[in-house]
Amino acid sequence: MDVPVNQRARSGLEFLGALQGYTGGVLQQAAAARYAEVVTDPPLDLAARRASVRAALADHGPWLFDRLYTRYVAEEIYVRSIPAAEQARAAIEEWLDVPGDAPGSLTLDPEVATPDYFTAGFHLTTGGWDGHDLMGVVIHDLGYRYVLVPGGVGAARAGESLMDHRTQVAREAPRRDYRHVLELGCGNGRFATVLSTEFPGSHYTGVELSATQLKYARARAVHEGRDWTLVQAPAEATGLPAGSVDLVAVFTLFHETPPKATEAVLAEAFRVLEPGGDLVIGDIAPQERNAAFRAVVLDWETEHRGEPFMRSYLQLDLPALVKQAGFADVEAYGLGKGDYPWIVRGRKEA
Template sequence: MTINDNPTLLSCLRLLVGLFIGKENLKLYDTLDWQGASDRFSAIDFDYPQYYTSKDFHGIQGGYLNPIAPVTYNAVTRFAAPPNEIKLRQQAIAKIKNQPQKILDLGCGTGSSTLILKQAFPEAELTDLDISPYMLLVAEHKAKRENLTIHWQQGLAEATSFSDAEFNLISVAFLFHETPVHISQAILQECQRLLKPGGQIIILDGNQQRLRHVNWLIKLFREPYSKVYANESVDDWLLNSGFQQAQTSYAGWISQITTGFKFVNYSL
């Protein structure tokens, strides 16, 4: 007999899952049109890259191409970014200079940073990009609940369809530890293309120095690329991609915030 054949066990399992992810997220899992989301947000003939489809992020079969991923994402991130994930995102956003008019949130996930960005800069035009249509569906749901207008788009962070020098600010939160190093570097090259001169990039992710010494934590959260990420330097990536004033500060227990700016040629 399987769990699905036993109503009592199934009820207990749903209770445990509900306690972990929250009743609202459990309700979302039961009520959202996941297949419709896949159709509505997915670009025609979208080609999912092998580095994404071949890994079961957080131990979830199918990774972020599974409806379970977006409804458990906030709970997983809350535990993976102690002591307070929302405050960490707010700390990152507090490092933004000036008043950006056009903002891009790359790898937006379920929109946790997106909503804070929109609340901080209500007059800015905010575009969010993620590879998973399921993540975008939950992000859109959260934005509608807060009555926020945000543009959602499926796409690859390393190869977007946006124009050159289109954005004043790019936010990248908890993305690089989930991509191979060469893809992370390609994403930064794309950010260099997308930013206006003087534009800023804000990166919130795992503390690379500390993660090098806690391999057990990487294994616990089933992160396929985090070990290699930990042995790299986001500062070096930024400098190698042509950014200036690259600076990393440590935040929370195992997180870091990195900022950089696109070069401005004042001689022109």
């Protein structure tokens, strides 16, 4: 939605976006150049890469300020976005309050079994992913719009379109004639919009743990005239019938889950797919596909930017886990700069 924010709130958020863009586009690039100059033969092991960056850039001003500002922006997003959402509460609640008989459905489960990893506080969100009843708007219409889209976040560089990345991933699905598309970890529906646009003849189902994100996705669906089925459930236990979908799509979920949960999610994806169905995943490339300095920048988020499973993910052999889950014809490749989005796809044999 277009949140009515006052000039003070908007300028504060735009300042964070500009600072994030300067940090990633200027300071971090200077640090990368310095590291390349000092370390001509960087190590391959992730722990050794961290040690080499610490040694090479210990007193390098651009690197130190890059990390300081990155952490500051990550915290300050919510310090500024939540009050801005409160100021616009009446308009937001009106937008979220959609007719119960509108096409599609939202099924919330107050007794949903929440996995431990979901309480990790992704992205330093104040109070967690459901820490505020307007968190869907806080994250998407304020944080993403004003800060992360112009400033970049994680593997996405400043100025890159996060929606373009989603479109790129959707277009890597092998077919265009899917009848029932399932997204695991659908959040507030950004990827859902892309999937519904790319596969207009299909029915879309989104599974997500966060109630605030699902309420936002439901409102988005109604305002966009879409009939999505939205279900609150863990991605590793959707409750959907076996063999009931022909495409499972996943975008930037697996760097948010520990390895054992990732295995369980892939097993569930295999179970709900019909024979001949496809799996397509878009996420961050593993550490060996990133330059040493870039891998350390991503790994840094494990302890400092609310990404507790980033380190384990960067060292994960995701294609091997997809094969282990039973998928055939497994492929893995990068699409853009830094191999982002990183695509892993496979097929459930007929």
